[in-house]
Amino acid sequence: MVVEAIACKRSAKTRKTLCSVLRNDKHSFSPQYWKECLKFEDCLHGPFKVVDETLQGKEGSNGGAIQNGREILLQAFNWESHKHDWWHNLERKVGDIAKSGFTSAWLPPATNSLSKEGYLPQNLYCLNSSYGSHDRLKSLLQKMHQHKVRAMADIVINHRVGTARGHGGAYNRYDGIPMSWDERAVTSCSGGLGSRSYGENFHGVPNIDHSQAFVRKDIIGWLKWLRKTIGFQDFRFDFAKGYDPKFVKEYVEESKPVFSMGDYWDNCNYAAPNYRLDYNQDSHRQRIINWIDKTGQVSAAFDFTTKGILQPPGVLGWWPSRAVTFIENHVTGSTQGHWPFPSDHVMEMDIRCRQDIHSRSKIKILEARSNLYAANIDDKGSRSYGENFHGVPNIDHSQAFVRKDIIGWLKWLRKTIGFQDFRFDFAKEYDPKFVKEYVEESKPVFSVGEYWDSCNYAGPDYRLDYNQDSHRQRIINWIDKTGQVSAAFDFTTKGILQEAVKGQLWRLRDSQGKPPGVLGWWPSRAVTFIENHVTGSTQGHWPFPSDHVMEGYVYILTHPGISTVFYDHFYDWGNSYHDQIVKLRLLAFCPSPSHPSLVNMEKLIDGGGHPANRSLLASLCETHVTERPPLQAARGFILS
Numbered sequence: 001m002v003v004e005a006i007a008c009k010r011s012a013k014t015r016k017t018l019c020s021v022l023r024n025d026k027h028s029f030s031p032q033y034w035k036e037c038l039k040f041e042d043c044l045h046g047p048f049k050v051v052d053e054t055l056q057g058k059e060g061s062n063g064g065a066i067q068n069g070r071e072i073l074l075q076a077f078n079w080e081s082h083k084h085d086w087w088h089n090l091e092r093k094v095g096d097i098a099k100s101g102f103t104s105a106w107l108p109p110a111t112n113s114l115s116k117e118g119y120l121p122q123n124l125y126c127l128n129s130s131y132g133s134h135d136r137l138k139s140l141l142q143k144m145h146q147h148k149v150r151a152m153a154d155i156v157i158n159h160r161v162g163t164a165r166g167h168g169g170a171y172n173r174y175d176g177i178p179m180s181w182d183e184r185a186v187t188s189c190s191g192g193l194g195s196r197s198y199g200e201n202f203h204g205v206p207n208i209d210h211s212q213a214f215v216r217k218d219i220i221g222w223l224k225w226l227r228k229t230i231g232f233q234d235f236r237f238d239f240a241k242g243y244d245p246k247f248v249k250e251y252v253e254e255s256k257p258v259f260s261m262g263d264y265w266d267n268c269n270y271a272a273p274n275y276r277l278d279y280n281q282d283s284h285r286q287r288i289i290n291w292i293d294k295t296g297q298v299s300a301a302f303d304f305t306t307k308g309i310l311q312p313p314g315v316l317g318w319w320p321s322r323a324v325t326f327i328e329n330h331v332t333g334s335t336q337g338h339w340p341f342p343s344d345h346v347m348e349m350d351i352r353c354r355q356d357i358h359s360r361s362k363i364k365i366l367e368a369r370s371n372l373y374a375a376n377i378d379d380k381g382s383r384s385y386g387e388n389f390h391g392v393p394n395i396d397h398s399q400a401f402v403r404k405d406i407i408g409w410l411k412w413l414r415k416t417i418g419f420q421d422f423r424f425d426f427a428k429e430y431d432p433k434f435v436k437e438y439v440e441e442s443k444p445v446f447s448v449g450e451y452w453d454s455c456n457y458a459g460p461d462y463r464l465d466y467n468q469d470s471h472r473q474r475i476i477n478w479i480d481k482t483g484q485v486s487a488a489f490d491f492t493t494k495g496i497l498q499e500a501v502k503g504q505l506w507r508l509r510d511s512q513g514k515p516p517g518v519l520g521w522w523p524s525r526a527v528t529f530i531e532n533h534v535t536g537s538t539q540g541h542w543p544f545p546s547d548h549v550m551e552g553y554v555y556i557l558t559h560p561g562i563s564t565v566f567y568d569h570f571y572d573w574g575n576s577y578h579d580q581i582v583k584l585r586l587l588a589f590c591p592s593p594s595h596p597s598l599v600n601m602e603k604l605i606d607g608g609g610h611p612a613n614r615s616l617l618a619s620l621c622e623t624h625v626t627e628r629p630p631l632q633a634a635r636g637f638i639l640s
Contacts, residue, residue: 070356071259073152076105077131082116087132091140098147104234104259105144106152110137114161118154119238120205122161124222125178127230141231150258152234153226155251157210157219158242159202162186167193172206179218185209198244210247223255234259237299241266245294252298261300264291268308281305397434410442421446424486428453432481439485447486448527448562451478455495464499466507468492472518479525487562490526493517494544497530497555501548508555515559523560530556531566549573550580557584 074097076090086108097105109118112126127134141151162171166183170191174181186192186206194209201207210216226232235255237248240262252260266287269278285305292301357377364376376398397403413419422442424435427449439447453474456465472492479488496516500507507516514520519528530552535542544552549569556563569577 071103072101074100074102074105077108079117081108082118082130085132087136087140091136091143094140094143094147094149097144098149102149104150104152106234106236107131107154109154109156109238111156113156119156120159120161121156122163122174123177124160125225138231145231150233151231152236152259153232154238155223155235156238157208158239159190159205159207161205167191170206179222181215181218184212185215197242199242200239202239202242207242210243216247216250220251220254223251223257227255227257233257234261236260237262240264240291240301245291245299246296248299249294249296252295259300260298261302262291262295264288264301265304268305277308281309284308394429397430403434403437407438407441410438410444414442414444420444421448423447424449427451427478427488432478432486433483435486436481436483439482449478449482449486449488451475451488452491455492464495464507467511468496468516469510471495472516472521475518476522476525479522484525487525487527488518489532489564490518490528490561493519493526493528493556493561494530494535494542497552498544498548501545501551519559519561526561527564528556528559528561529564529566531569532564536566537568550577553581553584557581 076097077086081089090105090107108131109121110127110129110131111118111121112123112129114120114122116130118129118131127137131137132140144151160174162173163177164173164175165171166173168191172183172186172192174185183193185194185208187194187197187201187209189197190201190203190205190207192206192209195211197207198210208215210219223235226235235252235257237251237260240248241264245262248260248262264287266284268284269281270276271278285303288301288303288305292299361378395402397406410422413422422439422444424438424447427435428451432449435447435449451474453471455471456468457463458465472490475488475490475492479486493515494517496507510516510520517526517528519526530544530549531537533539536544553565553569557565565581570581571578
């Protein structure tokens with residue numbers, strides 16, 4: 001296999017040398033590569049002194065674990081960044097990064113590497129890489145320092161590419177470059193003469209044996225050089241599962257970064273047979289916490305548990321000051337996409353700064369279910385209390401002053417303006433307990449909430465499930481949590497009815513012989529409808545079949561519940577629809593449609609055959625109606 005790598009740039013000349021790297025069948029690298037790359041003895045540059053103001057009383061550091069807890073990190077690269085003169089690109093953005101509130105920017109591995117992405121390092125003291133030159137990196141770090149944004153170095157010390165053959169014929173020696181180790185520096189399980197690896201192996205390259213004192217001495221010297229000479233302030237330890245966290249403790253305590261974190265990526269817990277994410281991820285976060293603990297608590301760790309669950313019962317729920325939360329990085333997302341976060345659920349971060357949320361903030365989770373998450377942070381406004389209405393600020397009803405003003409406004413609408421009933425829009429966004437408070441204080445004659453939740457659909461063709469009990473249960477739960485002071489639109493009935501009228505009338509009877517919507521369980525709180533200004537009209541987000549509209553009205557106007565007629569159907573679709581709806585209202589006296597006992601779905605005859613074979617209306621009431629005014633037959637339903 002032939003791999004190409006860009007070697008270091010000579011300081012005296014600007015040319016780049018492209019080296020062909022030949023890998024043998026033992027995953028070692030041929031001397032042709034090193035013969036070329038070792039010509040660049042000028043990779044070690046002169047000293048570059050950085051005055052680290054952050055360590056002069058402006059920030060508290062405890063061996064890499066920051067004290068004020070207000071870190072907001074920017075991963076300042078992706079998997080393809082090496083293609084785009086990256087140090088120069090970032091230098092142009094430093095001002096915006098600082099203005100946006102980031103305290104630290106995680107940079108890609110800056111050392112010379114066999115892979116252009118930087119994760120197969122060889123000469124750790126050579127900072128000419130595919131991301132840019134040594135001098136361009138220094139310029140970037142100086143500008144970051146001026147803007148008080150800390151530079152985080154990506155510390156890749158689990159493995160290292162050798163320069164010469166040693167024990168077993170593998171390239172497990174590092175002759176001719178700084179940190180010129182022999183085979184003892186390589187673990188015995190990856191072709192060296194060192195001890196066995198403490199953790200997982202990074203396959204294909206020699207893994208470093210950190211139990212060797214000379215190895216740790218050289219790594220500490222290199223880390224100090226990155227801190228004091230080059231100007232990095234924070235460290236991220238790559239592939240932290242590969243070596244004992246006690247070594248991270250030693251490295252942090254000796255090199256004294258302002259902040260450090262480890263990439264301890266472990267699989268979440270999944271359950272067979274379909275391998276869905278387990279609800280309980282305690283053992284997963286415990287493994288990350290164990291790693292943090294074994295560093296002597298001097299390092300934080302990426303909260304992979306929270307990422308997995310979001311996609312906070314993660315590490316932040318147990319040890320927030322050491323949990324580095326994230327939703328994506330260069331491996332999980334970018335062009336790698338090994339564990340991507342849903343792209344349509346990524347949101348902004350400015351609320352964190354405005355609410356002064358930090359790693360030691362106290363969190364109380366108020367609610368967590370399928371489409372509702374509510375948390376109180378430091379007794380301040382919550383990040384989310386249900387689904388967001390995107391594009392505009394969402395109101396935090398947990399604030400007492402907010403509720404006081406809303407109640408005042410509702411009372412004004414009632415007493416001064418003259419409104420008597422209220423409809424609560426987008427009711428999934430805030431806790432129904434607030435609706436209870438608003439209704440009890442403003443005292444409308446009637447109130448209804450728009451709790452629009454998706455019905456249940458089955459793959460692979462995603463047809464509507466026959467059983468919608470869980471869907472109507474969610475609406476009923478909402479009603480119940482309002483203290484039963486508010487009704488709710490019966491979206492379950494709408495969803496079922498608009499499929500049933502297409503020749504699937506069997507859907508209109510549940511397994512207990514009752515109507516399958518909310519009206520079948522709680523008719524006095526079910527507001528039935530077949531269309532509204534969003535599902536139909538010019539929006540058309542979930543339209544009722546236009547050639548079955550009258551059948552829909554036959555059903556809802558002759559059934560229990562609180563029926564709703566849509567303006568378009570009543571006034572814009574012509575006199576025929578208007579008159580038929582009016583006549584249906586007369587039939588609603590048969591004899592009391594608001595009482596659930598009058599519905600006997602056992603008498604409902606399934607669709608099919610000539611309309612004369614069916615009498616839907618007769619099946620809806622215990623007493624057949626024969627003395628009402630004649631009504632034109634709706635499609636499929638004969639009314640007499």
